[in-house]
Amino acid sequence: MLKINNITMKFGGVVAVSELQAHIDKGEIVGLIGPNGAGKTTVFNVVTGVYAPTSGTIQVSPDDKLVDITGMRPDKIAKLGVCRTFQNIRLFKDLPVEDNVFIGNHLRLKEGMLSSIIRTPSYVKSEKEMVEKSHYLLEKVGLYELRKEKAFSLPYGQQRRLEIARAIATDPKLLLLDEPAAGMNPQETKDLMGFIREIKDEFDLTIFLIEHHMEVVMGICDRIYVLDHGVLIAEGNPYDIQNNEKVIEAYLGVE
Amino acid sequence: MKKTNNKNLIKQAIIIVVLLVGLLLMNLFMDSYQIRIINLSLIYIVLGLSMNLINGFTGLFSLGHAGFMAIGAYTTALLTIPPDLKVVNFYMKPIVPFLADLNMPFVLALIMGGLMAALFGFLIGAPVLKLTDDYLAIATLGFSEIIRVVIINLQSVTNGALGLKGIPQIRNVFIAEIFNVKPQINLLWAGVSAIITVYLMIRLMDGSYGKALKAIREDEIAARSMGINLFKHKVMSFTLGSFLAGIGGGLLAVSLGTIDPTLFKFALTFNILLIVVLGGMGSIKGTVFAAIVVTIAMEGLRFLDQSMDLGFLVTPPLPGLRMVVFSLILMMVIIFKKDNIFLTTYTKVRGRYAKN
Numbered sequence A: 001m002l003k004i005n006n007i008t009m010k011f012g013g014v015v016a017v018s019e020l021q022a023h024i025d026k027g028e029i030v031g032l033i034g035p036n037g038a039g040k041t042t043v044f045n046v047v048t049g050v051y052a053p054t055s056g057t058i059q060v061s062p063d064d065k066l067v068d069i070t071g072m073r074p075d076k077i078a079k080l081g082v083c084r085t086f087q088n089i090r091l092f093k094d095l096p097v098e099d100n101v102f103i104g105n106h107l108r109l110k111e112g113m114l115s116s117i118i119r120t121p122s123y124v125k126s127e128k129e130m131v132e133k134s135h136y137l138l139e140k141v142g143l144y145e146l147r148k149e150k151a152f153s154l155p156y157g158q159q160r161r162l163e164i165a166r167a168i169a170t171d172p173k174l175l176l177l178d179e180p181a182a183g184m185n186p187q188e189t190k191d192l193m194g195f196i197r198e199i200k201d202e203f204d205l206t207i208f209l210i211e212h213h214m215e216v217v218m219g220i221c222d223r224i225y226v227l228d229h230g231v232l233i234a235e236g237n238p239y240d241i242q243n244n245e246k247v248i249e250a251y252l253g254v255e
Numbered sequence B: 001m002k003k004t005n006n007k008n009l010i011k012q013a014i015i016i017v018v019l020l021v022g023l024l025l026m027n028l029f030m031d032s033y034q035i036r037i038i039n040l041s042l043i044y045i046v047l048g049l050s051m052n053l054i055n056g057f058t059g060l061f062s063l064g065h066a067g068f069m070a071i072g073a074y075t076t077a078l079l080t081i082p083p084d085l086k087v088v089n090f091y092m093k094p095i096v097p098f099l100a101d102l103n104m105p106f107v108l109a110l111i112m113g114g115l116m117a118a119l120f121g122f123l124i125g126a127p128v129l130k131l132t133d134d135y136l137a138i139a140t141l142g143f144s145e146i147i148r149v150v151i152i153n154l155q156s157v158t159n160g161a162l163g164l165k166g167i168p169q170i171r172n173v174f175i176a177e178i179f180n181v182k183p184q185i186n187l188l189w190a191g192v193s194a195i196i197t198v199y200l201m202i203r204l205m206d207g208s209y210g211k212a213l214k215a216i217r218e219d220e221i222a223a224r225s226m227g228i229n230l231f232k233h234k235v236m237s238f239t240l241g242s243f244l245a246g247i248g249g250g251l252l253a254v255s256l257g258t259i260d261p262t263l264f265k266f267a268l269t270f271n272i273l274l275i276v277v278l279g280g281m282g283s284i285k286g287t288v289f290a291a292i293v294v295t296i297a298m299e300g301l302r303f304l305d306q307s308m309d310l311g312f313l314v315t316p317p318l319p320g321l322r323m324v325v326f327s328l329i330l331m332m333v334i335i336f337k338k339d340n341i342f343l344t345t346y347t348k349v350r351g352r353y354a355k356n
Helices: A040-047 A074-079 A097-108 A113-118 A121-140 A156-169 A186-202 A214-220 A238-242 A245-252 B002-029 B032-057 B065-080 B083-089 B106-128 B133-153 B173-179 B187-206 B208-218 B220-225 B230-256 B266-279 B284-304 B321-337 B341-355
Strands: A002-011 A014-024 A029-033 A055-060 A082-084 A174-178 A206-210 A223-228 A231-236
Touching: A002 A040, A014 A040, A014 A223, A014 A231, A029 A040, A029 A186, A029 A214, A040 A174, A040 A206, A074 A082, A074 A097, A074 B220, A082 A156, A097 A121, A097 A156, A097 B208, A113 A121, A113 B187, A113 B208, A121 A156, A121 B208, A156 A174, A156 A186, A186 A206, A186 A214, A214 A238, A223 A238, A223 A245, A231 A238, A231 A245, B002 B032, B002 B173, B002 B187, B032 B065, B032 B187, B032 B208, B032 B230, B032 B266, B032 B284, B065 B106, B065 B133, B065 B230, B065 B266, B106 B133, B106 B187, B106 B230, B133 B266, B187 B208, B187 B230, B187 B284, B208 B220, B208 B230, B220 B230, B266 B284, B266 B321, B284 B321
Parallel strands: A029 A206, A029 A223, A082 A174, A174 A206
Antiparallel strands: A002 A014, A002 A055, A223 A231
16 A cells, blocks of 8 residues: 655755655554654655655555655645645634535545536536535534534544544545544543544555554554654564564663 | 525525616616716625635735736727727827727627736736745735736837726616616626626635635645645636636726726725725625725715815815725724624624624
C-alpha cells in the first residue's frame, strides 16, 4: 500500500527525518511512535505532499499499481486515496458539521462549477449521494444530531471524530491519523480504539497512525515503527517494541 | 422531498415576480433622480456580490475590482455606441477600423463586457493567485492600476483620457408609452442582473463548489489535504468574480452614459469593499442590504459636501467630507463589530423581540 524508500527531509541544517525506510501492507494498522520532535509528523507531511522530501521516494498502490507520489501536490495525493487527519485539529471551523464532511466528498465530484449552478440532473444526483454519504458518516461517528452546529462549537473528542469522518469522506485507501487520541480520557481512548478497528473493516482501510498513548499503539497496531531524532531505531510487532532496549532508551534515557 | 422543492420553486418565483413588478412600478412613478439612485444600488448589488465571492467566500484579499469593472464598462460602451457617435468621440485620434463599425444590442454587449473581464481575470489570476494575503492585495491593486493606465494610453481604442461619451442609455420607452409617462432609465436591466447574480450566488454557495471555496477560506492546508485543488478553485472563483464585476461595470457605463479612466480609480474598489465589509464577508443577504443602504446614504449625505449653516457659523463647502464620514464608519465597524454589522444587529433586534 505504501512504500517509503530512503526518505530524508532537511530543513536548512536540521535533519528532521533521515534515510527512513518503511512499508505498509494492505489492511494493516501500523503505528509510528517516538519521543517529541522525533520527526513523526514530518513523515506524515512528506507522505501527504505538504513537503517534498530532500531525497528518497514514496510510492503508493491504491489499486495494485505502484504510483510514485514523491513531491506530488497534496490534492493529487488525496485523489489517489491517501488522506489524513491533523495533530492540531484542522477543521473548517466556521462551517456546519455536515458541511465539513460534505467537503470531503468534493474531490470525487465529476461535474463542473457551471453545472453546480445550473443544477443539471447529474449534478443533483451526485450532490444527493454526497449528502447521503455525509449523513451516513456522521451517524457512524455519532455526530448526526449535531450536524447543523458549527464545527468549532464541538468538544475536543467530537472534533477529532469529525476530522476522521471528513477524511473517510474522501474515499481513502490509506488513512493517516496524526495522534487521534491526543487529549482524550481513558474511556474516550478505549472507544476510539474500537472505532478505528470498526472503520478499518467497514471502509476497507489501511491505517498509519502516530500516537503517544501506548495503550492505543500496543492495542491496535499490527506493526510499529519507532523514530528517534529522525532515525528509525526499531521496527516490529508491539511485543518486540516493548522489549526493545533502544526504544526504552529513547523514551526513558540511560542511567 | 419533491413537494417542498416545488413549494420552494413557487415561493422563489413569487418573490422574483414581486420584485420585478416593484421595479416596474418604481420606474413609472418615481422621478429620474430617485430612479438613478435605485439603479445604482442595483448595480452595486452585482458589484458587491462579485467582490464578496472573491474576498468574502473564497478568502482572497483582492483589490483589483475597479480594473475589471473598467474592462467591462469599456467593452460594453464600445460595442453599443453607434458608429457615427464613435467618429465624434474619437476626434483626437481615429478609432481602430476594427471597432469603428462594431455594434451590437445592449444585452450582447453587456455579456461581452463580462466575458472580457472574465478573460482578463483569468489571465491575471493565473499568475497572481499563487500569492496570498497582503501580497495578493498589492498585486491585484497594481493590476487594476495598470489596466487604468493602459486605457489612458490606448488612445485609438479607448479614446484615452477623453473618455467615451454618448453611451446609449436604455430607457423604458415602450412601457412609458403605454402608461403615458416620460421615459426613464429602465431599471429592469440592472434589476434582472441583480436578481440573477443573487440567485447565482445562492446556488453556487449552496452547492459543492461553494462549500469547497469556503473550505479554502477556512483552512487552505486542510482543504488541499482533502483533495481540493486550491489553485483551480481560486482561479474559478476569481474568474467568475471578474465576470460579474465586468457586468457591473457595463451596467454602470450604460447608466452613466459617459465613462473615463478617472472613474475607475481605487476609490471605486473602496466603495465596493465598504459594502462588502459592512454587509459582512461571506454574506449574500448582508451584501444586498448594504449595497442599497450605502448607495442611498452616499446620496443622502451629499449635504455634508456643501456649505452648511450651523446657526452660529457657516462652514465653507467641503467636497469629499462625505467620503471621510464613510471611511470613519468603516473604521468604526471594523474596530467594534468586526464585520457583518447589519446582520448582527438584525439578529440581535429580532432576538430581543422573538424571546417573549
